[in-house]
Amino acid sequence: MSDASPTPVAPADPHGTEIRLRHRNPLGNLLRGALIGVVETIPGVSGGTVALVTGIYEELIDSAHHLTAAARRLVTGPQRRQGTLEHLRVVSWILLIPLMIGMTATVFTVAGPVSRLVESSPETMRALFFGLVLGSVMVPVKLSGGAWRLPEALRFALGALAGFAVTSLPTASLEPSPWIVAPAAAIAVSALILPGLSGSFILLSLGLYQPTLQAVDERDLAYILWFVLWACVGLVIVVKLMRYLLVRYHRTTMVVLAGLMVGAMRSLWPWQSPEGMLQAPAANWPPLLGIAVVGVLAVQLLVWVEARKIARARTTTP
Numbered sequence: 001m002s003d004a005s006p007t008p009v010a011p012a013d014p015h016g017t018e019i020r021l022r023h024r025n026p027l028g029n030l031l032r033g034a035l036i037g038v039v040e041t042i043p044g045v046s047g048g049t050v051a052l053v054t055g056i057y058e059e060l061i062d063s064a065h066h067l068t069a070a071a072r073r074l075v076t077g078p079q080r081r082q083g084t085l086e087h088l089r090v091v092s093w094i095l096l097i098p099l100m101i102g103m104t105a106t107v108f109t110v111a112g113p114v115s116r117l118v119e120s121s122p123e124t125m126r127a128l129f130f131g132l133v134l135g136s137v138m139v140p141v142k143l144s145g146g147a148w149r150l151p152e153a154l155r156f157a158l159g160a161l162a163g164f165a166v167t168s169l170p171t172a173s174l175e176p177s178p179w180i181v182a183p184a185a186a187i188a189v190s191a192l193i194l195p196g197l198s199g200s201f202i203l204l205s206l207g208l209y210q211p212t213l214q215a216v217d218e219r220d221l222a223y224i225l226w227f228v229l230w231a232c233v234g235l236v237i238v239v240k241l242m243r244y245l246l247v248r249y250h251r252t253t254m255v256v257l258a259g260l261m262v263g264a265m266r267s268l269w270p271w272q273s274p275e276g277m278l279q280a281p282a283a284n285w286p287p288l289l290g291i292a293v294v295g296v297l298a299v300q301l302l303v304w305v306e307a308r309k310i311a312r313a314r315t316t317t318p
Contacts, residue, residue: 026098032056033102040192040199041107041114041213045129045268048195049261053136053299055306056095057195058246063092065243068236112217123270127288130268131295137261139303140195144254152255159259167267169205170276176211178226184208185227186234193238195257201267 032054036047051057070087074080118125144152184206188199203209215223245253270288271279281288 024094026094029056029095029098030102033099033104034106035102036099037103037106038110038114039129040103041110042118042125042129042198042200045133045200046195046198046261046264047103047192049133049136052139052195052257053302053306055309056099059092059095060099061193061239061242061246063090063096064235064239066091067096068239071236108216112213115213122272123284123288124291126268126272127270127291128295130265130270131292132299133261133265133268133295134292135296135299135303136195137258140254140258140261144251144258146251148255152251155252155255156259156262159256159261160263161259163260163263164266165263167201167264168276176208176223180206181208181223181227182230185230186237189231189234190238193235193242195261198264198267 032050035054036050039045039050040047048057051060066087070084073083073087148156184203188202192199200209203212212227266278269278271282273279
């Protein structure tokens, strides 16, 4: 769909019915943003997964697409004012504004404490996040709709291999110069949009995780603004691509995203060497298994709440 057609796309319902479920509760959207902000500071956990589980993923992609399209229309035209306003009218501001406030607030307030918690209890935290992601996998599976056959299985496997490969990257150690930070920010924000991939993990693999957290903790505005600028560039590209895929190839996209999430769970396996090599379960596996189960149940509770909202929307839709 071109920039000249600012029509919002209804999220697909797993039962095959389009439900225009707009998330109009500002407090709920603020909390969703806070959750995304928290997980984006943790290597291995994806903000896109939170958006998918809480039911805002497709609405968020659609709104982000129209927001970036409005910016392009304002700069390039034609009919700049009219075209820009057309796109801005269909943006779900009641979703985006609270979401960004919640996300920004938690990134600046919990980045330091969360990173210290992950460092002090790595196995416990990885077990929790392993359970959270495992419980999330069924969301794109259900959204893909219908039974899978060989083509879907192959696409799922391809996504899983991609997720496993990305999360197997060795940790580099790069000097955080502006020309290194720029592409890293663009790539990391791509992971924010893709469920299963973690922007923090990408930064960790490039050796920029600690410098970025330190910049946020110390309010290094020069670093932060440069990072945000290039993150926006990456966001424009990935949002446009994801919206195209969700509109044209919704089923295939959800199947591949499910595989991506499963493959990326490699980074959340609780028992790892300091170099990130996977190890066999240790003697502490019973409590860690219990923590993982808590993570699965927490996600299932969120999924149940969102399913209830869709069911209510379906009964009130003529």
